[in-house]
Amino acid sequence: CDFVHLIITNNTSPLKNISPCRSQMTVRLLATYADVLKIKVPFKASDIPKAREVPLEWLTQPFRLPDNIMRPEPDYFTAPFDKSKVDFFLIDDKDTFFPPSTRNRIVYYIMTRCPYYKEDRLEKDKTGIKRLLNNGTYTSAYPLHDVSVIFMHFNLLNLYHLYKYWAGFLCFYKEQPLNLIKKYYGEKIGIYFAWLGFYTEMLFFAAVMGVICFVYGVLSYEDNITSKEICDPDIGGMIVMCPLCDKKCSYWKLNSTCLSSWQSHLFDNEGTVFFAMFMGIWVTLFLEFWKRRQARLEYEWDLVDFEEEQQQLQIRPEYELKCTGRRLNRITSLKQSSIGLSPSLSLFCQTCLIVACIMGVIAYRLAVYAAFASVMKDSPTSKIQLVGSLITPQLATSVTASCINFVIILILNFLYEHVAIWITDMEIPKTHLEYENKLTMKMFMFQFVNYYSSCFYVAFFKGKFVGYPGNYTYMFGKWSKLRNEECAPGGCLIELTTQLLIVMAGKQMVGNVQEALLPLLRNWWGSRKGRSHPESTYSRWEQDHDLQNFSQFGLFYEYLEMVIQFGFITLFVASFPLAPLLALFNNILEVRVDAWKFTTQFRRPVAAKARNIGAWEEILNVVAILSVVTNAFIVAFTSDMIPRLVYLYAYHTGSKATMRGYIDNSLSFYNISQIPDANLPEAGENPSWYRDYRYPPGHEKQYTHTMQFWHILAAKLAFIIIMEHVVFVVKFFVAWLIPDVPAExxxxxxxxxxxxxxxxxxxxxxxxxxxxxxxxxxxxxxxxxxxxxxxxxxxxxxxx
CATH class of the missing domain: 1.20.5 (Single alpha-helices involved in coiled-coils or other helix-helix interfaces)
Incomplete structure (x- = not known):
């Protein structure tokens, strides 16, 4: 038999630091509960021949781990264990027949159903270690890591192998020992790392294509006639533009945006359209290939017939404590508490929070822009020397506003987390699975608004509802003095790129520091007294007790972090083709940081089963579909691609198609004397240009949109329809062509x-x-x- 450790620290007993309770679990007890849980065990060695080796398989040899680490157990056919048919199964060694994760799960199953007694009376319906932990009877309950000397007899040094081949940072280019992870931590954690590893592998192809598109933008740098005209002192230097805000903003010359127009060309070029369509297809391939990989893992890990009925029938202690109403459960035939808060009230609270956050982010950005414009109005056409680069006031405003916005995002993220948990607790979900699913949807919705709202504003709202001189539009009316922002002559794409880069890179840096540094500092602080004791008195269970507790939300936050990143590289990737490259570098580090935390900084979690990644799969599908729409709109309305193409093929002058004269064609003339004095700067030159397609003063249709404006709008809508239909047709064809479950x-x-x-x-x-x-x-x-x-x-x- 094997020794299974369950450490329980009783905070109500005078013997607070009790020694570990080593319960000797016999083979008969293991067999009994393996029968109850229908755990699959081998009954026959697999007779299916292995796949033939690929001729170029030697190329992947440096990335592979030793065969005994990747496949710690032979390949067997399995069947649900039946105690009455013990001789039917292949039992070579009774002591190692059940893997550590299975033993872990059996102990947890027993403890969650063990009845406890109160001093005054017996309550048979009050059972389980979860309730005792929840009401404070015990402070913690956890299995020990397999580093005790007793496990060396059974050759179960799984943690050592995981630390050596998985958690080591020098193994960043190696594959993950997924079977060993599953064997030690259980299928639920194994599925997460399988998904994270597969996602990282697929990011490599998106990163390569993004780098190619960026290199194309660099190589075509000198062919950018539009930027040359903007930077030309005889063209852009002679055009004085209208103020970008009321009173505080001054007149500015067009060549002051020279740097931003060159930067915009790196991402706003012909390759952008191709890359946006490629990412729409890449998302489909990623999801379809993951379904195949997941189906293969389901079979290899004996999860094909696994149902989550036990999780669905396991009542949360908070549910029975807070709910007093009772109703009959049709499945268990037992009376259970009725639900607390109405879901409609929860949805109403979420909607109010989301609307408030969106309006707050937009108002914040307008206020920050006006403040920076007021500071820089004394030098409207000046340029600031910073780290060897010339940065215009507009770009400086965008960068600083994005940084401040990122700080606010971190603060709101902390608040959103508590609000989502509070609302979910008020709903009083019945089971842990239901609680996790509800919290997942709320947290993702809050995080979606928090991280993406500023990007959506820059991409789809900034510069779209500006009006024209003398008739500008305001966010909350003229009394607010918050005039809607305008885009630079090169479009808002470079600002979207800046916003995306700062928020995405900042989130990844802060997340990695938190994940690597905080557990280390907390463990050091908690184990100061324990480390002063001799090793003989500093027992294994005390060492594990000093580690961080892996809560039920541990995997939830890991998934949430990666799904938010997935949204960045899909929803707005047309504005920043290098986003997949940043995500690739982050995920390579993320895998090893998470592995290091699991093996050295966290207590060993209770093993749990899961067939798939749960509700996150549906969220990824929704984001994938939404990404096609957002990227089509970014190319059409945020970038300057469509207006340039319309001018090139319909409005250019001369026998040869060229972009010369595009800047002059994209600007409209206005009589500055017609602007109210309250909206004019205190002093300045006499401007007469603004970015729009409107008839000049004196025309019978003055200040109304020209026919070119409607041609461009029609071209944008046509492009959106064509791109969406092409990508969706390819997506659905690929999804139909690739079966979810491999034929093998x-x-x-x-x-x-x-x-x-x-x-x-x-x-x-x-x-x-x-x-x-x-x-x-x-x-x-x-x-x-x-x-x-x-x-x-x-x-x-x-x-x-």
Whole structure:
């Protein structure tokens, strides 16, 4: 038998620091609960031949781990364990027949259903260690890490192998030992790291394509005629533009945006359209290939027939404590508490918070822009020297506003987390699975608004509802003095790129520091007293107690971090093709940081099963569909691609198609004397240009949109329709073409079910023959007392 450790620190007992309770779990007890939980165990070695080696497989050899680490166990056909058919299964060693994660889960299953007693009376319906932890009877309960000397006898040094081949930062280019992770931590954690590793692998292809598009922008840098005209002192230097805000903003020359126009060309070029379409197809390939990988893991980890009924029927202690109403559960035939807060009230609270946050972010950005414009109005056309680069006031405003916005995002993120948990607690979900699903949707919705609202504003609202000089539009009316922002002549794409880069990179840096530094500091602070004791008195359970507790939300936050990153590289990737490259570098580090935390900084979590990544899969599908729409709108309305193409093929002058004259064509003339004095700067030059397509003063349709404006709008809408239909058709075709479950896995599942049925049939037949034979032989003993006869001799010979 094996020693299974369950450490429980009682804070109500005078013996607060009790020694570890080492319960000797016999093979019979293991077999009993393995039968109850229907745990699959091997009954026959797999006879399906392995796939043929790829001729170029030697190229991947440097990225592979030793075979005994990647496949710690042979390949078997498995079937649900049945205690009455022990000799049917392949049991070579009773002590190591059940892996550590299975033993872990069996102990947890027993403890969650063990009844406890109160001093005054017996309450049979009050059971489980969860309730005792929740009401404060015990402070903690956790399994120990496998580093005790006793486990060396059974060759179960799984933690050592995980630390060496998985958590080491020098192994960043190696594959993950997923089977070993599953064996030690359970299937739920194993599925997370399998998904994270697969996501990182797929990011490599998106990163390569993004780098190619960026290199194309660099190589075509000198062919950018539009930026040359803006920077030309005889063209852009002679155009004085209208103020970008009321009173506080001054006149500015067009060539002051020279640097931002060159920077915009790096991301706003012909390659942007191709990359946006590529990412729409990449998302589909990622999700479809992950379904295939997930189906393969389901089979290899015996999760094909796994149902989460046990999780669905496991009542949360908070549910029974807070709910007093009772109703009959049709599944368990037991009376259970009724739900507390109405879901509609929760949805109303979420909607109010989301609307308030969106309006607050927009008002914040307008106020910051006006403040910076007021500071810089004394030098409207000046340029600031910073780190060897020329930065215009507009770019400086965008960068600083994005940085301040990121700080606010971190603060709101902290508040959103508590609000989401509070609302979910008020709903009083019945089971842990229901609680996790509800919290997942709320947290993602809050995080979606928090991280993406500023990007959505820059991409789809800034510069779209400005009006024109003398008739500007305001966010909350003229009394607010918050005039809607305008885009630079090169469009708002460079500002969206800046916003995306700062928020995404900042989130990744802060997240990595928090994940690596905070657990280390907390563990050091908590183990100061323990480390002063000799090793003989600083027991294993005390060392594990000083580690950080891996809560039920541990994987939830890991998934949330990666899904938010997935949104950055898909929803707005048309504005920043290098986003997948940043995500790739972050995820390579993320895998090793998480592995290091699990092996050295966290207590060993209770093993749990899960077939897939849960509600996150549906969220990824929604983000994937939404990303096609957002990228199409970014190319059409945020970038300057469509207006340039319309000018190139419809409005250019001369026999040869060229972009010369585009800047002059994209600006409109206005009589500055018609602007109210309250909106004009205190002093300045006499401007007459603004960015729009409107008729000049004196025309019968003065200040109304020209026909070119409607041509460009029609071209934008046509591009959106064409791009969405092309990408969606390819997406659906790829999704139809690639089956969710590989044919090989389907064949193995069918063969395994066939073998289970056949072997069980043969087993039962042989068992029945043996029973009948024994019974028949007993009857012949009586027949032997009878007189001799031919039939008697025949019966005795058959018995023999």
């Amino acid at each position: 896995v389907k064949a193995r599942i069918k063969r395994e079910r066939f073998l289970v049925q056949e072997y069980l049939h043969n087993y039962e037949v042989e068992k029945l023959k043996m029973q009948l034979s024994q019974s028949f032989c007993l009857s012949t003993e009586t027949a032997s007392l009878l007189p001799s006869s031919p039939s008697k001799h025949q019966v005795l010979s058959e018995c023999i």
